[in-house]
Amino acid sequence: MLKVLVAVALGAVLAGVASVAVINVASPSLAPPDKPLYNYGTR
Amino acid sequence: MRLAPALLGALLGMLALGPALGPGFTLRYDMVFVPDPPIFRDISGFPRAVPSDLVVALLSYPIPAMVVQKLILLGIFLLAAAGAAALVPSGRTPARLVAAAFYAWNLYLAQRLLLGQWALLLGYAGLPWAVRAAAQGGVRRFTISLIPAAVGGFQAMLVTLLAVIPVAARRAERWRAVATTGAVAAVLSLPWLVPALLSDAATDPAGVDAFAPRADGPFGTVGSLLSLGGIWNAEAGVPGQGFWASATVRLLVSAVAIWGFARLLRHDRHDRHGRDRHDRDRDRDGHDGHDGHDGHDHGGRCDRQERRERRDPALAGLAVAAVLGLAIACLGAFAPEVLKSLIGWWPGFGPLRDGQVYLAPLALAQALGLASFARGRIGLAAVAVPVLVLPTLAIGALGRLATADYPAEWRQVQRIVNADPAPGALVSLPWRAHRVFRWTGGRVILDPATKLFARRVVWDDTLVVESRERGPIRVTAEDPLARRVGALLAGPGPAGAGLAGAGVRYVLIGDGNENEFLRKLPDATPIFRGERLLLLRL
Numbered sequence: 001m002l003k004v005l006v007a008v009a010l011g012a013v014l015a016g017v018a019s020v021a022v023i024n025v026a027s028p029s030l031a032p033p034d035k036p037l038y039n040y041g042t043r
Numbered sequence: 044m045r046l047a048p049a050l051l052g053a054l055l056g057m058l059a060l061g062p063a064l065g066p067g068f069t070l071r072y073d074m075v076f077v078p079d080p081p082i083f084r085d086i087s088g089f090p091r092a093v094p095s096d097l098v099v100a101l102l103s104y105p106i107p108a109m110v111v112q113k114l115i116l117l118g119i120f121l122l123a124a125a126g127a128a129a130l131v132p133s134g135r136t137p138a139r140l141v142a143a144a145f146y147a148w149n150l151y152l153a154q155r156l157l158l159g160q161w162a163l164l165l166g167y168a169g170l171p172w173a174v175r176a177a178a179q180g181g182v183r184r185f186t187i188s189l190i191p192a193a194v195g196g197f198q199a200m201l202v203t204l205l206a207v208i209p210v211a212a213r214r215a216e217r218w219r220a221v222a223t224t225g226a227v228a229a230v231l232s233l234p235w236l237v238p239a240l241l242s243d244a245a246t247d248p249a250g251v252d253a254f255a256p257r258a259d260g261p262f263g264t265v266g267s268l269l270s271l272g273g274i275w276n277a278e279a280g281v282p283g284q285g286f287w288a289s290a291t292v293r294l295l296v297s298a299v300a301i302w303g304f305a306r307l308l309r310h311d312r313h314d315r316h317g318r319d320r321h322d323r324d325r326d327r328d329g330h331d332g333h334d335g336h337d338g339h340d341h342g343g344r345c346d347r348q349e350r351r352e353r354r355d356p357a358l359a360g361l362a363v364a365a366v367l368g369l370a371i372a373c374l375g376a377f378a379p380e381v382l383k384s385l386i387g388w389w390p391g392f393g394p395l396r397d398g399q400v401y402l403a404p405l406a407l408a409q410a411l412g413l414a415s416f417a418r419g420r421i422g423l424a425a426v427a428v429p430v431l432v433l434p435t436l437a438i439g440a441l442g443r444l445a446t447a448d449y450p451a452e453w454r455q456v457q458r459i460v461n462a463d464p465a466p467g468a469l470v471s472l473p474w475r476a477h478r479v480f481r482w483t484g485g486r487v488i489l490d491p492a493t494k495l496f497a498r499r500v501v502w503d504d505t506l507v508v509e510s511r512e513r514g515p516i517r518v519t520a521e522d523p524l525a526r527r528v529g530a531l532l533a534g535p536g537p538a539g540a541g542l543a544g545a546g547v548r549y550v551l552i553g554d555g556n557e558n559e560f561l562r563k564l565p566d567a568t569p570i571f572r573g574e575r576l577l578l579l580r581l
Contacts, residue, residue, distance in 0.1 A: 015431060017292050017431070021286050022283070026441065
């Protein structure tokens with residue numbers, strides 16, 4: 001029973017972080033995104 | 044249930060690729076597939092896309108190239124997932140599925156996919172199969188397992204070699220196994236090895252700074268590498284990967300996975316030793332009064348031999364490869380001078396510049412380590428963990444991967460140039476390696492002209508990378524002809540005669556900035572003029 005509870009709690013944390021991460025990316029940001037200055041990419 | 048990991052891999056592939064599976068070509072950075080790619084191409088400089096482009100061209104003969112691309116991309120996920128599952132020692136279904144999910148959905152695969160390095164990912168997908176075959180032995184099995192890496196080319200093969208040599212070295216017949224493994228890999232590497240050794244391509248040590256791994260999250264370079272990230276190009280990052288909560292969870296999962304792998308190794312050793320001791324006791328009981336010294340010596344030798352035979356070479360070899368890979372990755376970040384001296388001494392060390400590539404064995408070790416915790420129904424739920432810690436890879440990394448179709452004028456130019464039997468190279472302008480077209484949705488791609496034509500294409504393979512710490516880093520062109528043409532274009536006055544003297548027959552000007560170049564080529568004859576493309580003959 002304890003194992004199930006721990007697994008559910010961990011799952012909830014992971015799902016919460018995942019949702020926030022997706023919302024973070026999907027929502028429009030105030031700062032303009034970095035534009036590459038060069039033709040290939042930035043480090 | 045045997046096919047479950049492969050099915051899971053295909054599902055994850057569909058989820059990750061998303062819009063990239065629609066009609067059209069998926070174009071991003073080095074991932075440039077073109078319609079009707081020519082089978083025989085005149086390749087110059089370092090053989091980067093050898094033999095991957097040839098295989099794509101052959102497959103595109105009976106199947107449309109865009110379908111070939113989708114099959115390859117989906118195949119990478121499927122092969123990777125099924126391979127990782129096949130390496131799980133316990134054979135439990137939840138463990139196999141967790142290994143499959145982690146190996147087919149992690150930051151390493153995501154970043155390399157977003158940099159368009161599908162050929163390297165072929166080697167990554169075949170890695171577990173190659174490790175398994177190297178551990179089991181058998182030339183035929185090993186040769187077959189190495190095919191994805193052989194198709195991928197030099198990077199895919201080097202990453203695979205990093206893992207399979209230590210695995211072969213852990214087998215009982217150590218030297219014979221290493222020699223066989225090395226020989227098979229060398230033969231399958233010939234398509235790129237021979238042109239690489241014959242080419243006078245230069246390797247600029249400045250690439251060490253440009254391609255060194257970088258911190259792409261809040262935990263520094265080492266934290267990024269342990270989480271299987273740290274790719275040199277900030278544009279190849281998965282959206283939102285630097286978000287502290289995601290990065291923390293990812294690092295924690297990686298730490299747990301490494302712990303799990305260490306536990307697997309320890310159990311493997313204890314199990315074998317336990318069995319060895321049991322066998323020794325049984326032997327002693329059965330052979331009481333056996334003669335002294337010689338017998339004991341013989342027994343000791345047999346014991347050692349037997350013990351080595353029984354130990355799982357895949358796990359032990361993979362541990363060595365993961366540590367070595369991490370060390371190579373750290374070299375560029377923490378000891379760049381060592382790498383620069385090595386490249387200065389012999390350009391063959393050039394492939395070590397992008398050291399993060401060598402994290403592939405660590406990714407596999409982590410997949411097996413995480414899988415070792417998966418038991419029962421709760422363990423089965425852990426299949427979702429890799430996706431939850433990197434959710435923004437889904438749907439083509441939230442739109443970073445999508446399809447585009449070549450405008451008709453590109454096909455027309457391709458037909459005109461490829462129909463001309465007269466020899467002579469084609470110079471692609473503007474003089475830079477990468478392009479941003481409106482029709483690619485603003486995605487940066489390698490100049491498609493490099494893949495479209497059967498004749499030699501001269502393009503600027505100089506790489507300019509903007510570094511926050513060092514400002515712009517220029518990695519000089521590898522192809523000597525490109526350096527010569529670049530100097531002609533940069534020099535004063537018309538360049539037409541000089542280009543013709545260098546064996547150039549065509550000049551293709553894209554992007555509508557033709558005026559800049561027409562001044563340099565006053566005597567050239569326009570052959571085709573499209574909305575955004577101009578083809579000139581010298």
